[in-house]
Amino acid sequence: MRHDDNLTTERPTFVTHLECGMTGERYDADQIHGLSRVGRPLLVRYDLKALGAAVTPADLAQRPADLWRYRELLPVRRAENIVSLGESTTPIVALRKVGAGEGARNLLVKDEGRLPTGSFKARGLVMAISMAKELGVTTIAMPTNGNAGAAAAAYAAQAGIDAVIFCPDDTPEINVREIAAQGARVYRVNGLIDDCGKLVAAGKEANGWFDLSTLKEPYRIEGKKTMGLELAEELGWELPDVIFYPTGGGTGLIGMWKAFAELEALGWIGSKRPRMVAVQAEGCAPIVRAWEQGERHATRWEDAHTVAAGIRVPQAVGDFLILDAVRDSNGFAIAVSDAAILEAVEDAARLDGLLLCPEGGATLAAWRAAIADGRVSPDETVLLFNCATGLKYPMEDRSATLDRHGPIDFSAL
Numbered sequence: 001m002r003h004d005d006n007l008t009t010e011r012p013t014f015v016t017h018l019e020c021g022m023t024g025e026r027y028d029a030d031q032i033h034g035l036s037r038v039g040r041p042l043l044v045r046y047d048l049k050a051l052g053a054a055v056t057p058a059d060l061a062q063r064p065a066d067l068w069r070y071r072e073l074l075p076v077r078r079a080e081n082i083v084s085l086g087e088s089t090t091p092i093v094a095l096r097k098v099g100a101g102e103g104a105r106n107l108l109v110k111d112e113g114r115l116p117t118g119s120f121k122a123r124g125l126v127m128a129i130s131m132a133k134e135l136g137v138t139t140i141a142m143p144t145n146g147n148a149g150a151a152a153a154a155y156a157a158q159a160g161i162d163a164v165i166f167c168p169d170d171t172p173e174i175n176v177r178e179i180a181a182q183g184a185r186v187y188r189v190n191g192l193i194d195d196c197g198k199l200v201a202a203g204k205e206a207n208g209w210f211d212l213s214t215l216k217e218p219y220r221i222e223g224k225k226t227m228g229l230e231l232a233e234e235l236g237w238e239l240p241d242v243i244f245y246p247t248g249g250g251t252g253l254i255g256m257w258k259a260f261a262e263l264e265a266l267g268w269i270g271s272k273r274p275r276m277v278a279v280q281a282e283g284c285a286p287i288v289r290a291w292e293q294g295e296r297h298a299t300r301w302e303d304a305h306t307v308a309a310g311i312r313v314p315q316a317v318g319d320f321l322i323l324d325a326v327r328d329s330n331g332f333a334i335a336v337s338d339a340a341i342l343e344a345v346e347d348a349a350r351l352d353g354l355l356l357c358p359e360g361g362a363t364l365a366a367w368r369a370a371i372a373d374g375r376v377s378p379d380e381t382v383l384l385f386n387c388a389t390g391l392k393y394p395m396e397d398r399s400a401t402l403d404r405h406g407p408i409d410f411s412a413l
């Protein structure tokens with residue numbers, strides 16, 4: 001693939017070290033790491049000064065429109081370790097009619113459903129699996145609500161790494177099947193994603209699996225960070241006023257926040273930041289509850305349920321990083337009902353022709369609620385995230401049937 005000219009094999013990256021997201025304690029790069037000593041996520045740090053001297057936004061503009069165009073800001077050292085299914089830049093699409101319904105002209109959606117395996121989990125997993133390959137991992141294991149497992153399986157197949165995947169037994173059927181089709185061993189578990197995570201932890205002890213759970217290894221964030229780099233570049237190095245992000249483990253929100261800090265340090269953007277809005281479902285809203293109560297950590301949400309499986313995450317190891325970004329940005333956390341989610345999905349498809357996944361629908365429902373209560377104004381430029389292709393999810397059958405052999409009243413069609 002064209003990545004051979006994207007990365008010369010001998011060139012070191014600009015990674016200097018890793019750092020505990022909670023304590024700031026330093027860890028060496030180029031070694032296999034999970035969580036930090038205090039059990040919190042590790043963040044990759046770069047020599048941004050040297051990086052800024054080596055590459056400019058004008059250089060980027062010459063490169064292929066994919067995630068690897070940001071290679072200097074990514075951790076993979078050697079091109080031959082890159083696995084890829086074509087992680088193309090995703091478009092920003094205006095929801096004109098839905099926006100106009102609330103008097104807004106700048107309602108935008110970053111449509112992540114165009115990525116390999118049909119979701120933005122591809123961004124995180126292409127990075128995590130490339131790094132797993134680089135660091136010599138032979139078997140990965142992960143808990144998933146569906147899309148992460150699908151992306152992990154796909155890239156693991158390419159890397160020649162064994163993948164063992166655990167999902168709640170009510171995970172969308174298509175996800176369970178695509179995981180298996182892409183060569184992973186997949187198990188349906190009678191529990192939620194954090195229960196699946198406990199099985200991964202036990203299997204790690206027993207079998208030496210590498211734990212690829214959200215934020216329990218350092219590189220999925222780096223992959224998700226490219227959403228922030230990409231949207232900044234697409235919008236001419238100007239950030240929107242507000243970003244609505246459907247928050248499960250929060251990797252994307254944390255990753256974008258990190259991206260913005262790195263871009264400002266490089267001088268590619270100014271100090272203006274979007275208000276970051278963490279969107280959850282009313283049936284599983286641990287981050288919203290913690291935000292409302294002014295807590296830095298979120299307690300587990302019992303009996304979690306929602307149609308938006310991707311954000312059914314009762315407890316997140318990166319809770320404080322999500323909450324810090326929401327607060328530092330002057331944003332907020334908001335929960336929406338399943339009914340509002342489904343209505344939003346229907347409206348975006350019917351009015352603007354964009355088929356959202358339920359989690360994407362949640363961001364639209366949250367925007368509507370925030371317009372209604374005045375937390376967001378219709379004049380603001382708002383970016384919603386559609387994280388997966390709507391085609392992966394069940395749709396109502398609204399078709400009618402015709403008998404081609406009988407008389408047809410065309411005036412009634």
Ligand SMILES: *Cc1c(COP(=O)(O)O)cnc(C)c1O
Pocket residue numbers: 119121147148214246247248249250251252253310311357359360387388
């Ligand atoms: C994983 C997932 C989310 C949540 O993303 P995080 O970055 O883990 O919070 C939202 N929507 C979909 C479709 C997902 O697969």
